[in-house]
Amino acid sequence: xxxxxxxxxxxxxxxxxxxxxxxxxxxxxxxxxxxxxxxxxxxxxxxxxxxxxxxxxxxxxxxxxxxxxxxxxxxxxxxxxxxxxxxxxxxxxxxxxxxxxxxxxxxxxxxxxxxxxxxxxxxxxxxxxxxxxxxxxxxxxxxxxxxxxxxxxxxxxxxxxxxxxxxxxxxxxxxxxxxxxxxxxxxxxxxxxxxxxxxxxxxxxxxxxxxxxxxxxxxxxxxxxxxxxxxxxxxxxxxxxxxxxxxxxxxxxxxxxxxxxxxxxxxxxxxxxxxxxxxxxxxxxxxxxxxxxxxxxxxxxxxxxxxxxxxxxxxxxxxxxxxxxxxxxxxxxxxxxxxxxxxxxxxxxxxxxxxxxxxxxxxxxxxxxxxxxxxxxxxxxxxxxxxxxxxxxxxxxxxxxxxxxxxxxxxxxxxxxxxxxxx
Amino acid sequence: xxxxxxxxxxxxxxxxxxxxxxxxxxxxxxxxxxxxxxxxxxxxxxxxxxxxxxxxxxxxxxxxxxxxxxxxxxxxxxxxxxxxxxxxxxxxxxxxxxxxxxxxxxxxxxxxxxxxxxxxxxxxxxxxxxxxxxxxxxxxxxxxxxxxxxxxxxxxxxxxxxxxxxxxxxxxxxxxxxxxxxxxxxxxxxxxxxxxxxxxxxxxxxxxxxxxxxxxxxxxxxxxxxxxxxxxxxxxxxxxxxxxxxxxxxxxxxxxxxxxxxxxxxxxxxxxxxxxxxxxxxxxxxxxxxxxxxxxxxxxxxxxxxxxxxxxxxxxxxxxxxxxxxxxxxxxxxxxxxxxxxxxxxxxxxxxxxxxxxxxxxxxxxxxxxxxxxxxxxxxxxxxxxxxxxxxxxxxxxxxxxxxxxxxxxxxxxxxxxxxxxxxxxxxxxxxxxxxxxxxxxxxxxxxxxxxxxxxxxxxxxxxxxxxxxxxxxxxxxxxxxxxxxxxxxxxxxxxxxxxxxxxxxxx
Amino acid sequence: xxxxxxxxxxxxxxxxxxxxxxxxxxxxxxxxxxxxxxxxxxxxxxxxxxxxxxxxxxxxxx
Numbered sequence: 001x002x003x004x005x006x007x008x009x010x011x012x013x014x015x016x017x018x019x020x021x022x023x024x025x026x027x028x029x030x031x032x033x034x035x036x037x038x039x040x041x042x043x044x045x046x047x048x049x050x051x052x053x054x055x056x057x058x059x060x061x062x063x064x065x066x067x068x069x070x071x072x073x074x075x076x077x078x079x080x081x082x083x084x085x086x087x088x089x090x091x092x093x094x095x096x097x098x099x100x101x102x103x104x105x106x107x108x109x110x111x112x113x114x115x116x117x118x119x120x121x122x123x124x125x126x127x128x129x130x131x132x133x134x135x136x137x138x139x140x141x142x143x144x145x146x147x148x149x150x151x152x153x154x155x156x157x158x159x160x161x162x163x164x165x166x167x168x169x170x171x172x173x174x175x176x177x178x179x180x181x182x183x184x185x186x187x188x189x190x191x192x193x194x195x196x197x198x199x200x201x202x203x204x205x206x207x208x209x210x211x212x213x214x215x216x217x218x219x220x221x222x223x224x225x226x227x228x229x230x231x232x233x234x235x236x237x238x239x240x241x242x243x244x245x246x247x248x249x250x251x252x253x254x255x256x257x258x259x260x261x262x263x264x265x266x267x268x269x270x271x272x273x274x275x276x277x278x279x280x281x282x283x284x285x286x287x288x289x290x291x292x293x294x295x296x297x298x299x300x301x302x303x304x305x306x307x308x309x310x311x312x313x314x315x316x317x318x319x320x321x322x323x324x325x326x327x328x329x330x331x332x333x334x335x336x337x338x339x340x341x342x343x344x345x346x347x348x349x350x351x352x353x354x355x356x357x358x359x360x361x362x363x364x365x366x367x368x369x370x371x372x373x374x375x376x377x378x379x380x381x382x383x384x385x386x387x388x389x390x391x392x393x394x395x396x397x398x399x400x401x402x403x404x405x406x407x408x409x410x411x412x413x414x415x416x417x418x419x420x421x422x423x
Numbered sequence: 424x425x426x427x428x429x430x431x432x433x434x435x436x437x438x439x440x441x442x443x444x445x446x447x448x449x450x451x452x453x454x455x456x457x458x459x460x461x462x463x464x465x466x467x468x469x470x471x472x473x474x475x476x477x478x479x480x481x482x483x484x485x486x487x488x489x490x491x492x493x494x495x496x497x498x499x500x501x502x503x504x505x506x507x508x509x510x511x512x513x514x515x516x517x518x519x520x521x522x523x524x525x526x527x528x529x530x531x532x533x534x535x536x537x538x539x540x541x542x543x544x545x546x547x548x549x550x551x552x553x554x555x556x557x558x559x560x561x562x563x564x565x566x567x568x569x570x571x572x573x574x575x576x577x578x579x580x581x582x583x584x585x586x587x588x589x590x591x592x593x594x595x596x597x598x599x600x601x602x603x604x605x606x607x608x609x610x611x612x613x614x615x616x617x618x619x620x621x622x623x624x625x626x627x628x629x630x631x632x633x634x635x636x637x638x639x640x641x642x643x644x645x646x647x648x649x650x651x652x653x654x655x656x657x658x659x660x661x662x663x664x665x666x667x668x669x670x671x672x673x674x675x676x677x678x679x680x681x682x683x684x685x686x687x688x689x690x691x692x693x694x695x696x697x698x699x700x701x702x703x704x705x706x707x708x709x710x711x712x713x714x715x716x717x718x719x720x721x722x723x724x725x726x727x728x729x730x731x732x733x734x735x736x737x738x739x740x741x742x743x744x745x746x747x748x749x750x751x752x753x754x755x756x757x758x759x760x761x762x763x764x765x766x767x768x769x770x771x772x773x774x775x776x777x778x779x780x781x782x783x784x785x786x787x788x789x790x791x792x793x794x795x796x797x798x799x800x801x802x803x804x805x806x807x808x809x810x811x812x813x814x815x816x817x818x819x820x821x822x823x824x825x826x827x828x829x830x831x832x833x834x835x836x837x838x839x840x841x842x843x844x845x846x847x848x849x850x851x852x853x854x855x856x857x858x859x860x861x862x863x864x865x866x867x868x869x870x871x872x873x874x875x876x877x878x879x880x881x882x883x884x885x886x887x888x889x890x891x892x893x894x895x896x897x898x899x900x901x902x903x904x905x906x907x908x909x910x911x912x913x914x915x916x917x918x919x920x921x922x923x924x925x926x927x928x929x930x931x
Numbered sequence: 932x933x934x935x936x937x938x939x940x941x942x943x944x945x946x947x948x949x950x951x952x953x954x955x956x957x958x959x960x961x962x963x964x965x966x967x968x969x970x971x972x973x974x975x976x977x978x979x980x981x982x983x984x985x986x987x988x989x990x991x992x993x
Contacts, residue, residue, distance in 0.1 A: 602968055
């Protein structure tokens, strides 16, 4: 009888292989209700594990109110509130629908969504585009006129133009692009400047050839250039598409999802499919944009963007992006230490995403919950901070809660009780 | 006067860094006292004793850092904490901090050219990294104590299987390829190899070899328990075999502390198989018959060193001390009150304490020590204490590094009206205090200020002119402070034996 | 193996380049560096406390 440890190690290697084999390609940008299976006019998706309206944090509620108004499902905030708490809407995690969403992650029927196909396995993933440089928007938890107007602009101009451009370029291979961006100093979460530049460069020749007015094009280009962070939501969709085929490998203890809703932090592990294991969402160690804000003003960790750490990017690879560490007053030595930690709790490395500073070592891939618990450290996520009433107020770093990993390990052990797990 | 207490959860600094930090901070203007320690039970007791176990400090666990201080009214808490933050952020290093690893395996994989791992973690955590290192083909130097016997045997067995050295646990000293590990001295490279179960013994022999004109090929420490049952010389034998094969080594010295008969046989047989001239010191243990093995037996470290140097074909360069050097000490003794007659030995090196006890006994003195069992209070009569013994080092750095305990004991010896002679070992070398003589002299000055002239002080200085502490300056400052400095620990003990007999004669 | 024989002879216990890994008290790092040895530092921290059942599971599963 083989030792269960051998089974686990083999399964984890298989998950790493599946993740590595992923070929995410950004193929389009279309209306959510048209492309997301199961999406309806009365569905609003949010970031993180499932959570009822009553328990949601204020920014998430605000984003939902904004989406309700934007979709015309209610004519004012009071009506929107009643509708949201009535149970007549389907409020569900983006993850449940093959999607991911940044910060509050609010995704509704009329919104454009990036579409990424994992060419190696044929599955699709979706993500609403990043709202840009403004500190307001549904993602940040505001529902003012400006936020709604901006959402309409994304629907009417940004989405269709990007879609047409992608048709022209024939899709953009995100596996390759992410690899190049890492070599240019991005960790592809907090720092996406290289990735956004590469994306814009690939799209540009096709965008300018579109049969679209210069004004519209101008606004699209202004938008693309206004925030380094644009690429993040494409990268998130790419990561989402990579993890799906890596799910449901029996015996594997590798993490396939990490996601937060501002109240809870949820993870999934490959062997246990789509079962969520949660712990409390953690406070974010924040660099505030203004001295008027302090930790007392902040929402805890929120967003599906931790899907990028799940595939070996972001907080796991500061050694590739020392500038990210410096943003928090850290040193290169600290960046190295954190990355070394990540290698220690991962099952393998990515063969194509390599870090020049580490002699082109592949990024750490396949977070193993056993090692996380044994080492007593949890993954670090690079993230942004929202005000507890909505709005972006800083950038920061947060750790995943160990409770989620403990819960997952217990469930794993329970499901393998027959393997005589006892000391 | 205000007491502050802060808790930093899950923040760790090692005990030596904390000692330096506490000392530093305690010397700041406006700080009455400061204690910055991990929240272990013994540290919390210390905090309680000095009245600083208050506020947040009460909730500290061994994984948390406790910052406790008493501030004068001139220093505000906020200012104190801000300054402390700064101090804790910038260690007193000039070079940028080298990248560190979190995991030993990662470090070993990244650096295949690193052939030795030095482990000085709390004992319960030392076994796993030691095993990981051996499994990856590296030698291990294990300073950590309180590793289980079971683990020690398993690790040494693994090491022997792989042809590797497992030096320790509880190994304080080694000198490999001319480099000192742990508490070790800077000595000349040469043809004399050592295998030692005693740290301070290794230091004494290697420094005397150097000062006597010889040099060291390799000095392999094996840990304090190696020669005892049930380990029975497992690593000592491997060490001897290694020296047998080392072309540089022409003479082998074995310091066989507490060697069981089995261990004695093993190392002696191994040495005989190698055919190199061998000197053995059983360090006041029971000596078997060495004739079948053709080895020389010595009962002092000084004897080992001089015999080894001669066996290596060199002339022993250290002369014997003349009588005249102790005239001052004798005069001092005569001026003492008649109540004072006893010897008090206060040692940082355990084996040096043992050697001194052996020499004094051989001169007919009846004495007690804490070498077998802890001593309750300070019994009357000749008393030799190893201050590095377990009962003194719980939650506290070794006396080689932290002189405070010995300072207290020196003061106590002066206050004790029966003590006539104080015997000390002053040990230099890597890892040791930057100014061991200075610490002793400060203690003597304070004691004399409080209790007058006090006992005669005799010391040995274990070190070489190449050690970081400036050997000559250390000796000079001791002599200027009225300390009689002997050429070796054994010589110091002989001097004390003579002086003690003098006192007896004087007091009738 | 030639390497092992060489090291068995005691000639190169610390290796050709004299690189030592230090895991534990920082004062030893200093001593080693001052002797011209390159020190590779492993920063050890006391392990976090785990719930008993999780600790037992890890013994079995990892």
